[in-house]
Amino acid sequence: MKARRQARLRAVQFLYQLDLNPPEDMAEALNFFWEEHEADSNAKGFAEKLIKEVYKYREQLDADLQRFAERWDVKRMNAVDRNILRLAIFEILHRNDIPPIVSVNEAVEIAKLFSPQ
Numbered sequence: 001m002k003a004r005r006q007a008r009l010r011a012v013q014f015l016y017q018l019d020l021n022p023p024e025d026m027a028e029a030l031n032f033f034w035e036e037h038e039a040d041s042n043a044k045g046f047a048e049k050l051i052k053e054v055y056k057y058r059e060q061l062d063a064d065l066q067r068f069a070e071r072w073d074v075k076r077m078n079a080v081d082r083n084i085l086r087l088a089i090f091e092i093l094h095r096n097d098i099p100p101i102v103s104v105n106e107a108v109e110i111a112k113l114f115s116p117q
Contacts, residue, residue, distance in 0.1 A: 007046035008087060008106050010039050012114060014051050015083040026055075054083075054090045061086045064093070080114045 014033050023029035030048060039047060054061065065085055066074045074082060088107035092100045 003040060003042040004046060005106065005109070006039055006043040007050065008110060009113070010037055010043065010047040011050040011054070011087055012080070012083050012110055013037065014047070015054055015086065016079055018051075018055060019079050019083060026052075050087060050090070053094065054086050057090055057094065058086065061089050061093075064089055078115065081111065084110050084114070 010033075014030070017029070017033070030051070034044065062074050065082075069077070077085075084107050087110075088103045091098050091103035091106075095103075
């Protein structure tokens with residue numbers, strides 16, 4: 001698996017955990033997470049950047065998502081789907097080095113793996 005795909009998968013997993021159980025100490029939570037989940041150093045570095053930035057912009061990302069979620073409250077969305085969407089929207093809006101089509105494709109592929117059918 002390519003490093004960036006692996007990083008996105010791990011980022012979604014951690015963001016999901018954050019969503020359901022926010023830690024008191026993010027650094028400690030990340031250290032514990034990496035003890036339980038494998039990733040090469042490139043994937044780990046990219047995942048941590050994504051995690052920290054998505055968490056930082058979470059309120060704005062949710063507001064952006066809410067504008068397009070017709071008749072649906074973001075807080076009622078499946079937590080896995082919500083975090084996949086947060087990551088994709090973050091990349092589209094804040095990562096000029098990643099083409100939007102890549103972010104969309106990655107979100108779809110991650111959703112196939114993690115989202116309920």
